[in-house]
Amino acid sequence: MGTNSGTSVRVLLLLFYCFWFEFCVYAIDTFTSTHFIKDSETIVSNGSLFKLGFFSPSNSTKRYVGIWYGKISVSSVVWVANRDKPLNDASGIVKISEDGNLQILNGEKEVIWSSNVSNAVSNTTAQLLDSGNLVLKDDSSGRIIWESFQHPSHALLANMKLSTNINTGEKLVLTSWKEASDPSIGSFSFGVDPSNIAQTFIWNGSHPYYCSGPWNGQIFIGVANMNSYVSNGFRMDHDEEGTVSVSFTTSDDFFSFSLYYAVTPEGTMEEIYRQKEDWEVTWESKQTECDVYGKCGVFGICNPKNSPICSCLRGYEPKSVEEWNRGNWTSGCVRKTPLQCERTNGSSEVGKIDGFFRVTTVKVPDFVEWVPALKNQCRDMCLKNCSCIAYSYNNGIGCMSWSRDLIDMQKFSSSGADLYIRVADTELDEKGNVKVIVSVIVIIGTITIICIYFSCRCWMTKQRARVRRERIMEVSLFERVNVHPNFSDANMLGNNVNQVKLEEQLLINFEKLVTATNNFHEANKLGQGGFGSVYRGKLPGGQEIAVKRLSRASAQGLEEFVNEVMVISNVQHRNLVRLLGCCTEGDEKMLVYEYLPNKSLDAFLFDPVKRDSLTWRKCFSIIEGIARGLLYLHRESRLRIIHRDLKASNILLDEDMNPKISDFGMARIFQAKQDKANTVRISGTYGYMSPEYAMEGIFSEKSDVFSFGVLLLEIISGIKSAGFCHDEHSLSLLGYAWKLWNGDSMEAFIDGSMSEECYQEEILRCIHVGLLCVQELAKDRPSISIVVSMLCSEIAHLPSPKPPAYSERQITIDTESSRRQNLCSVNQVTVTNVQAR
Numbered sequence: 001m002g003t004n005s006g007t008s009v010r011v012l013l014l015l016f017y018c019f020w021f022e023f024c025v026y027a028i029d030t031f032t033s034t035h036f037i038k039d040s041e042t043i044v045s046n047g048s049l050f051k052l053g054f055f056s057p058s059n060s061t062k063r064y065v066g067i068w069y070g071k072i073s074v075s076s077v078v079w080v081a082n083r084d085k086p087l088n089d090a091s092g093i094v095k096i097s098e099d100g101n102l103q104i105l106n107g108e109k110e111v112i113w114s115s116n117v118s119n120a121v122s123n124t125t126a127q128l129l130d131s132g133n134l135v136l137k138d139d140s141s142g143r144i145i146w147e148s149f150q151h152p153s154h155a156l157l158a159n160m161k162l163s164t165n166i167n168t169g170e171k172l173v174l175t176s177w178k179e180a181s182d183p184s185i186g187s188f189s190f191g192v193d194p195s196n197i198a199q200t201f202i203w204n205g206s207h208p209y210y211c212s213g214p215w216n217g218q219i220f221i222g223v224a225n226m227n228s229y230v231s232n233g234f235r236m237d238h239d240e241e242g243t244v245s246v247s248f249t250t251s252d253d254f255f256s257f258s259l260y261y262a263v264t265p266e267g268t269m270e271e272i273y274r275q276k277e278d279w280e281v282t283w284e285s286k287q288t289e290c291d292v293y294g295k296c297g298v299f300g301i302c303n304p305k306n307s308p309i310c311s312c313l314r315g316y317e318p319k320s321v322e323e324w325n326r327g328n329w330t331s332g333c334v335r336k337t338p339l340q341c342e343r344t345n346g347s348s349e350v351g352k353i354d355g356f357f358r359v360t361t362v363k364v365p366d367f368v369e370w371v372p373a374l375k376n377q378c379r380d381m382c383l384k385n386c387s388c389i390a391y392s393y394n395n396g397i398g399c400m401s402w403s404r405d406l407i408d409m410q411k412f413s414s415s416g417a418d419l420y421i422r423v424a425d426t427e428l429d430e431k432g433n434v435k436v437i438v439s440v441i442v443i444i445g446t447i448t449i450i451c452i453y454f455s456c457r458c459w460m461t462k463q464r465a466r467v468r469r470e471r472i473m474e475v476s477l478f479e480r481v482n483v484h485p486n487f488s489d490a491n492m493l494g495n496n497v498n499q500v501k502l503e504e505q506l507l508i509n510f511e512k513l514v515t516a517t518n519n520f521h522e523a524n525k526l527g528q529g530g531f532g533s534v535y536r537g538k539l540p541g542g543q544e545i546a547v548k549r550l551s552r553a554s555a556q557g558l559e560e561f562v563n564e565v566m567v568i569s570n571v572q573h574r575n576l577v578r579l580l581g582c583c584t585e586g587d588e589k590m591l592v593y594e595y596l597p598n599k600s601l602d603a604f605l606f607d608p609v610k611r612d613s614l615t616w617r618k619c620f621s622i623i624e625g626i627a628r629g630l631l632y633l634h635r636e637s638r639l640r641i642i643h644r645d646l647k648a649s650n651i652l653l654d655e656d657m658n659p660k661i662s663d664f665g666m667a668r669i670f671q672a673k674q675d676k677a678n679t680v681r682i683s684g685t686y687g688y689m690s691p692e693y694a695m696e697g698i699f700s701e702k703s704d705v706f707s708f709g710v711l712l713l714e715i716i717s718g719i720k721s722a723g724f725c726h727d728e729h730s731l732s733l734l735g736y737a738w739k740l741w742n743g744d745s746m747e748a749f750i751d752g753s754m755s756e757e758c759y760q761e762e763i764l765r766c767i768h769v770g771l772l773c774v775q776e777l778a779k780d781r782p783s784i785s786i787v788v789s790m791l792c793s794e795i796a797h798l799p800s801p802k803p804p805a806y807s808e809r810q811i812t813i814d815t816e817s818s819r820r821q822n823l824c825s826v827n828q829v830t831v832t833n834v835q836a837r
């Protein structure tokens with residue numbers, strides 16, 4: 001200890017006081033090579049949320065080193081160090097060894113556990129953070145060389161990531177205890193399986209024991225009623241290196257230290273929530289026997305409400321009836337009639353084409369594959385491919401198909417997906433004949449009644465005849481889109497816009513909207529956009545809505561309308577505005593959104609009064625929210641959507657100032673492997689368009705990143721990019737930022753309302769990220785997932801930015817030269833520029 005003995009004595013004294021008085025204002029959360037922890041001592045994280053020390057599980061006398069919740073009298077261990085090597089008495093210590101590793105020594109001074117960092121540095125510090133993470137830092141560089149979050153035990157805490165690398169197969173998993181009284185490594189583990197569509201699994205050894213079903217961007221669709229805990233913020237992140245990780249975050253700090261997930265020794269995942277002074281299991285993965293993976297074998301479906309719980313799918317029969325009747329379902333079911341594909345394989349016989357039957361509200365089987373197809377193409381895609389034996393569609397994921405034996409299906413009473421299973425034509429007929437006749441009668445009856453009803457209405461009011469056009473809206477949309485001469489973007493699924501089938505349930509009656517908005521009264525007008533006006537309204541149920549009414553004259557608006565409905569009804573994220581419905585009647589085209597009371601971001605940014613209410617913390621959370629929304633569009637939703645018109649006026653703010661990206665009129669859906677596309681129609685907003693898009697019409701994720709960078713710089717500076725005339729020596733906002741960045745006078749760039757000293761560093765970091773996003777060449781710009789990591793400081797060292805676009809020369813996108821002189825007065829409306837090629 002040498003020269004440091006004075007300090008350590010003081011530290012020990014402090015520790016002693018802590019124990020003596022139980023309540024200690026300055027808890028010690030850190031220790032270095034000069035001190036150690038004895039069995040009777042603990043270290044406490046700064047906010048005393050977590051403690052680290054020695055403990056014995058109930059019914060055991062063995063001693064382990066672990067981390068547990070510190071504020072609650074009923075302790076709950078979330079991490080154990082020496083799981084397989086317990087101490088037999090209270091003589092153990094925790095210390096930092098000479099090579100900088102964290103070690104546990106027993107009474108004989110033998111190392112029984114070590115952090116095992118091979119190239120550790122000599123001077124390190126261990127700190128227990130309020131997140132429950134124990135980190136070992138290099139004193140000289142501050143670099144984290146080891147952390148307990150990277151070596152998880154049985155519990156998943158907020159912000160902790162369990163990841164699997166697709167390329168290397170490297171996996172970070174939770175592992176269960178052997179028994180409640182024995183923390184040594186048990187047979188169950190929990191982690192992510194990233195193959196195709198990411199799912200989480202509990203494995204028993206190497207065999208799957210529980211499967212959550214695919215992640216749809218918000219929930220795992222194989223978990224019954226998962227909607228209720230979307231609020232706990234589960235996330236699935238994909239990064240550039242092929243790592244897929246699952247984690248959960250909570251916006252509420254209280255939640256983050258009173259909720260965690262753990263795998264039990266019995267192989268169940270539990271959600272554990274703190275209720276007052278006790279812990280309560282609020283959810284568990286194994287609710288019934290049906291939650292055991294593959295309970296009913298292949299092609300068997302489990303329904304906990306039936307007895308027996310297993311049955312074969314329609315068109316299938318037990319492989320071994322005798323075993324099945326004994327309640328041994330493991331060998332599953334087999335197809336009764338071969339499919340047409342199988343029958344005609346190799347022979348010239350052409351049978352009747354196969355069909356599908358639907359099973360509603362099910363947990364979809366394992367081995368799902370993702371197919372780049374729209375909702376209405378999903379069925380055909382499956383029918384055409386002989387190896388496809390089932391398909392399903394989910395708005396967050398898109399089209400899913402299965403080509404391997406279907407296993408691990410469960411019937412839910414609500415939630416879940418609709419699964420379409422391929423069967424031979426005869427299987428459909430067999431039981432269907434009577435049903436078909438009945439259905440035909442019912443359909444004809446219904447149609448007759450509907451006809452009479454409509455005739456009556458027509459007769460009563462001629463004007464109301466228009467209502468019928470709602471029914472044939474699809475048809476009229478086709479015609480009008482098809483004749484539109486400029487719509488010729490090739491190679492894109494976006495091109496299939498004319499095939500879109502608007503879902504019936506999205507349609508809202510015109511008269512309802514007239515009432516809701518008081519006949520589109522001026523007083524309810526929220527604003528005027530590029531394609532029409534937006535009105536505020538209230539539905540009979542009291543729900544507030546915003547109605548975007550497209551101007552009748554605009555033929556262009558129609559395309560955007562169809563596009564927007566298609567894109568937005570397929571995505572759901574808390575940072576994207578929600579579409580409640582749409583309405584077409586005659587010339588009227590309307591989109592109905594949730595109403596967001598704080599209007600759009602530009603109303604705050606560029607208004608000198610409102611601007612003052614934006615603190616840096618708020619700005620940062622807005623920046624982060626936009627980045628997350630964009631990340632969802634680009635990566636996490638299965639569709640891969642490029643927004644193409646990101647700008648301050650398209651960011652709406654809810655009552656808590658959470659940002660929501662809106663206006664998907666320009667958005668394009670990309671195929672999974674496509675990374676850029678070309679368009680002859682350039683639509684976007686001056687000041688936000690990346691150079692390759694503005695000049696050559698090439699757009700990609702990176703053009704959205706560019707717009708995001710501009711937006712970020714606008715938020716920080718409070719200066720509009722379009723019509724920049726702030727600094728006479730710079731031609732654009734980007735040029736201005738670049739000039740100040742190189743002149744080391746970035747403070748001048750930051751808007752006065754948030755130049756709080758303590759956040760200076762964070763603000764500069766954001767500007768740095770912004771400059772990286774607006775670099776001239778698309779390949780230099782980071783992807784949005786990297787941007788999110790940079791913003792959250794997960795990436796410590798940012799590369800130096802290269803000069804941004806438009807910093808040195810004038811914007812040359814205009815075909816009309818007159819716009820040049822008018823640069824300072826360009827409105828922030830979306831422009832569409834058709835280039836002759």
Ligand SMILES: *[C@@H]1O[C@H](CO)[C@@H](O)[C@H](O)[C@H]1NC(C)=O
Pocket residue numbers: 046047
């Ligand atoms: C502990 O937390 C307080 C407030 O949260 C902070 O001011 C202080 O710097 C922290 N102390 C350490 C050692 O991190």
Ligand SMILES: *[C@@H]1O[C@H](CO)[C@@H](O)[C@H](O)[C@H]1NC(C)=O
Pocket residue numbers: 058059180181
């Ligand atoms: C501890 O032992 C008692 C008595 O054998 C038993 O009832 C209890 O369940 C055990 N607790 C644990 C956590 O194993």
Ligand SMILES: *[C@@H]1O[C@H](CO)[C@@H](O)[C@H](O)[C@H]1NC(C)=O
Pocket residue numbers: 113114115116
């Ligand atoms: C550390 O390394 C040693 C030898 O390579 C190994 O026996 C031990 O299990 C490792 N400990 C941990 C905690 O990984």
Ligand SMILES: *[C@@H]1O[C@H](CO)[C@@H](O)[C@H](O)[C@H]1NC(C)=O
Pocket residue numbers: 122123140
């Ligand atoms: C480690 O810290 C001690 C005491 O603070 C110091 O004397 C020594 O030089 C440091 N060693 C290194 C490699 O930094």
Ligand SMILES: *[C@@H]1O[C@H](CO)[C@@H](O)[C@H](O)[C@H]1NC(C)=O
Pocket residue numbers: 187204205266267
């Ligand atoms: C887990 O696997 C082991 C070994 O294969 C087996 O003995 C045990 O019964 C399995 N546990 C469960 C709950 O299925």
Ligand SMILES: *[C@@H]1O[C@H](CO)[C@@H](O)[C@H](O)[C@H]1NC(C)=O
Pocket residue numbers: 323328329330331
């Ligand atoms: C169930 O059937 C399988 C396959 O025939 C067999 O291997 C297994 O032992 C049977 N299980 C039971 C509990 O009888």
Ligand SMILES: *[C@@H]1O[C@H](CO)[C@@H](O)[C@H](O)[C@H]1NC(C)=O
Pocket residue numbers: 341342345346386387
């Ligand atoms: C078609 O026949 C070939 C060989 O005759 C066989 O390998 C293949 O699996 C068959 N395909 C199907 C779908 O049955």
Ligand SMILES: *[C@@H]1O[C@H](CO)[C@@H](O)[C@H](O)[C@H]1NC(C)=O
Pocket residue numbers: 369385386387388401402403
């Ligand atoms: C049919 O489906 C299989 C499995 O999903 C896939 O590998 C194959 O490429 C598909 N074939 C065609 C022609 O799409």
